[in-house]
Amino acid sequence: MTVAAPDRAALGEFLRERRGRIGPGDVGLPVSGRRRTPGLRREEVAQLAGVGVTWYTWLEQGRARNVSDQVLDAVARVLRLDAAERRHLLALAGREAAVAPGPPAEVRPEQLAVLEQLLPYPAAIQTDCYDLLAANRAYRYLFDDLDARPPDERNCAWLMFTDPRWRAALGDTEDVVLHNIAARLRAREPEHRDDPRWSALLARLRATSPDFVRHWESYDVAGDGTQLRRYRSARVGRLEVHFQSLWLDRARGDRVILMTPADDATRQRLERLDALVGAAPATTTRDDAVSRADVVAGGVVDR
Structure with missing residues (x-):
């Protein structure tokens, strides 16, 4: 196992930003x-934290080398970092495993069969940097026709930040969802620093989306977890869903993302959506992601 090389400059920047969020009263110091x-x-x-002022200053300046786990734990405690923020701190310090660069995961027939079985609920196979490798027809048509996009645009972060139709589906939760996407990308970026797919995506987003830059530069980080989300489908209207990840490879970040209804009205609307698009194949994949075994028992792979 290889670990991500420490990024001392980014570590110092993260600590300075987080220090600015904690007031004296938050940690029991007098305010005067x-x-x-x-x-x-x-x-x-x-x-x-029980460390020397000079040493901590070097830490923020990116000059400190061989920082101990004890120091990192103490600083994380003082700055009141949550689990995702602490993980990000450790990654910047070179304590987290680096994810080896490589092509996107290959989608296997049995995984496509799972997507089909999850109908009428939207589900897709997604990588850690939000590439959409496969989807069932409910997800394909949830916001727009995903298959109308060229493969290099089938990325949830890219579409949410740059495509008006996908953003319109977020309604009044747009800023919350976009902020969460940027925060999750920032949280995992240190582990993927040498992956050209990650660097290309982040460069494109910075160059194209002022909103991405705004959320990225907040320095917020977020972990994975089930979320309640509200969407508006152009085909069936308002949807309230539990958004969750089912892991295929947690180390790489490959997952099945699944939306299950949070109320009866959403359940009925998702059933209606699947009925409206029921003539389409049950699943669809990017041509560069599908396994060479293209036949799925009980289903159809749309090539």
């Missing part, structure tokens, strides 16, 4: 007078 900078001072973090 006007402070020139928001958040804690460096010497306060150092004192609370």
Whole structure:
């Protein structure tokens, strides 16, 4: 197993940003007078973490080498990092396994069979950087016809940030969902620093979407977990779903994303959506992702 090389500059930047979010009162320090900078001072973090002020200053300046786990744990505790933020801190410090660059995972026939069995609920196979490798027909037509997109645009982050039809489906939750996507990408980016697919996606998003830049530069990070999301389908109207990930390879981040109804009205609308598009094949894949075994028992692979 290889580990991600430490990125000391990014580590320092992350610590400075997080230090600015914690006030003295949050950690039991007295609040007196006007402070020139928001958040804690460096010497306060150092004192609370039990490390030298010079050492902590070097840490924020990207000059500290061979930082111990004990120091990282202490600083994470003082800055009140949650589980996703702590994982990101460890990745920047070179403590997390690096994901070996390589082509997207190959979609296997038995995985397509699972997508078919999940109908009428939308489901797709997605990578850690949001590439959509396969989908059932409910997901294919949820926001637009996914198959109308060229393969290099079949990426949920790209479509949500750049395509008006996909963004319109987010309704009043647009900012929340977009922020979560950017935060999840930032959380996992250190482990994929040498992966050209990741660097290409982030470069395209920065160059194309001011909203992505805004959310990315908040330095928020987020982990994976079931979420309640609201969408508006052009075909069947308002949907309220539980959005969750079923892992295929947690280390690489490959997953089945699944939307299950949060209420009866959504269940009925998803059933109606599947009926409206029922003439389409049950599943569809990107040509560069499908396994060489193209026949799925009980289903059809749309090539």
